[in-house]
Amino acid sequence: MDQPVFQTRQEQCPLCGSTALEEHCTIDRFAPEFKISRCKECHHQFINPTWHPDYLASLYQADYFRGRAEYSYHDERKNLHFEQIVWRARLKKIQTFIRHGNLLDIGCSFGGFLKSANRYFTTFGVEPSAYAAEHAQKESSSQIFSGYLEECPWPKHSMDVITAIEVAEHIPEPISFFSKIGTLLRPGGLVVIQTADFSGWQALREGCNYHYYLPGHLHYFNRENLAFLLRKYADIEYFYEFRGAEFGLLPKLRKARGSFSAFKDYLRWGKISAYHFKSQFMWKGRYLTSAMVLYGIKRNPA
Ligand SMILES: [Zn+2]
Structure with a gap:
């Protein structure tokens, strides 16, 4: 029973089409090990x-x-x-841009965020895992589509807000993914993307040992090429970049407490706080950490 593990090697960058690729890393912390290419152009x-x-x-x-x-x-x-502490903080931030309407969460998992969003929005979810989608459908009173975003049934310009939190790195085809976001989002609508910024010092310093290299992560973006994709394929015009998170430190600390079991666990608050503050600073044109959230507003033709 020999099942193929890999497809054939790509000779072009899936974002910009350049053939100037270099072997960047072999990630051997997992079995089977896998290789990362890096585009010299983008x-x-x-x-x-x-x-x-x-x-x-x-x-x-x-x-x-x-x-x-x-x-x-x-x-x-x-x-x-x-978890809800952070979801509510995110919703509060989203509502400074758009208060009501249709909200789609891509990669909604068990639907927890959608359930929190139900208070203000009519909610929709996309989830490739049938196991998680079924749970989300039962729990969140949202419309859940079990599959990939590109196949979802909702009409053009039907969404006011689209969120993709730690999802972009998992998707197989970035261009069709961001194009579909552009199709679903109405002009003036808001898209929220959270993923790691590989131009941040954290990713550069840690190199191939950076914990973000995982078997399920197929694409590793940076702040420039992510904005390029959103501009070109989803018609996103205005960007708001948040480092660490788009909300303050307090919700993060409160959420972390959920996993504390001993008094010494509270020391982790120091670590989380230090990381959060570090995230706000740049050195030589790069942010110190790689934690990034991009908010983008779709062009609204006058
Ligand atoms: Zn490229």
């Missing part, structure tokens, strides 16, 4: 060769979501009260 990094679709699907079985697989999602259902 500095995009991506897994190359990428996983065979069947192998990729096998990474997202139920054990991934329950936090039991070697490579896992942290199960939001275990600490719902504490």
